Amino acid sequence: MKPLLxxxxxxxxxxxxxxxxxxxxxxxxxxxxxxxxxxxxxxxxEALIKVADSYIQLLTPTRPDSPVAKYLxxxxxxxxxxxxxxxxxxxxxxxxxxxxxxxxxxxPRPGSRGTMVAFVHPKTSxxxxxxxxxxxx
Numbered sequence: 001m002k003p004l005l006x007x008x009x010x011x012x013x014x015x016x017x018x019x020x021x022x023x024x025x026x027x028x029x030x031x032x033x034x035x036x037x038x039x040x041x042x043x044x045x046e047a048l049i050k051v052a053d054s055y056i057q058l059l060t061p062t063r064p065d066s067p068v069a070k071y072l073x074x075x076x077x078x079x080x081x082x083x084x085x086x087x088x089x090x091x092x093x094x095x096x097x098x099x100x101x102x103x104x105x106x107x108p109r110p111g112s113r114g115t116m117v118a119f120v121h122p123k124t125s126x127x128x129x130x131x132x133x134x135x136x137x
Contacts (some may be wrong), residue, residue, distance in 0.1 A: 004092045009133040010055040014068050018060040022047050025056070037112045039085065042129035044068050046112055057083070081119070081129035089116050089134040091134060096120050108134060 043066025061069035111117030
């Protein structure tokens with residue numbers, strides 16, 4: 001079987017104060033935010049910091065009912081999920097489903113940066129929330 005995961009797209013960190021987190025990464029590591037976006041469908045505001053060919057994605061909720069808001073309330077700040085690049089998000093979802101895995105998204109949907117994304121439930125993937133990211137450019 002040809003590998004479906006091609007690269008790590010991003011490591012997502014949930015934070016309470018996006019500006020404070022950005023400032024910390026800038027001051028401590030000289031990091032530069034290369035993209036900011038509000039993803040209304042997920043109820044988050046994100047900032048992407050480029051690290052080699054991947055990103056650190058800093059996330060903060062924009063509404064109290066968003067999954068990230070619930071995560072922060074339950075677990076506090078920290079690692080939220082890992083995003084893996086795939087060439088075909090539908091094929092990756094089908095593979096998870098074929099092995100009896102739980103999906104959060106049954107089909108790919110629009111993500112930030114013009115990507116298509118889908119999430120795999122952490123109970124399927126050894127406690128880690130996985131985001132599959134297909135670049136549609």
